[in-house]
Amino acid sequence: xxxSKADKTVKQTNRWTFAMNIGFFAGLFWGAVKIIEHxxxxxxxxxxxxVEPFFKRSFLLTWEGYLVGWAFFILFSMAAxxxxxxxxxxxxxxxxxxxxxxxxxxxxxxxxxxVTGMMNWIAYLDWNTxxxxxxxxxxxxxxxxxxxxxxxxxxxxREPFPQETNKPQPE
Numbered sequence: 001x002x003x004s005k006a007d008k009t010v011k012q013t014n015r016w017t018f019a020m021n022i023g024f025f026a027g028l029f030w031g032a033v034k035i036i037e038h039x040x041x042x043x044x045x046x047x048x049x050x051v052e053p054f055f056k057r058s059f060l061l062t063w064e065g066y067l068v069g070w071a072f073f074i075l076f077s078m079a080a081x082x083x084x085x086x087x088x089x090x091x092x093x094x095x096x097x098x099x100x101x102x103x104x105x106x107x108x109x110x111x112x113x114x115v116t117g118m119m120n121w122i123a124y125l126d127w128n129t130x131x132x133x134x135x136x137x138x139x140x141x142x143x144x145x146x147x148x149x150x151x152x153x154x155x156x157x158r159e160p161f162p163q164e165t166n167k168p169q170p171e
Contacts, residue, residue: 012092013151015085022147030140034073035066043096044130045119050076051109075162080104081144088145089152097145098138105137 035047046052048060048069059065088096109130113119122130157164 007056015089015152016082018151019081019085019148020078023078023113023115024074024146025142026140026147027070027077030074030077030143031070032137033139035070035142037132037136044126045127045133048072049113049118052119077140081148085142085148085152086111089148091145092149093154094142094146094149097142099141101139101141102134104141107133107135109133116148117128 021067032048037043038045039048046057046060046067048055051069051072052060055065055068060069084097084100088100091097109119109122109125114121119125
């Protein structure tokens, strides 16, 4: 049975809309992980540490402050995903995303955070906080990078089966 030309067309994903969706869900999920890691005292940074220059710490320790921090982490993730899409949309594999997450962590923890008052200098943070936050940003970057790479690159050539069928072929 021959397929018509309309059946063979592939719908193109709008990269910017897709990036905004990935950023939203990255912020939603990894922001929740940030709240959980603070609840279990894996880190000394409050979940809203990104907005600490604008709000009092006493407010950020309330449930409303947690929600403000979570919402800002979602917005931050959406902006970071747009930046990732602009710079690395054609990168394949997970390693560029891991590097992106570690780069964002380094930028925040080594430069922007201490200068703006988001946190103390890294020399004054405990090891649990440093490692927990580094791992969180690494996984956050992996999520963003691999999601963008999987959708915006032709990964179907790496599939083990031909595109016409989803059944394994005998050798």
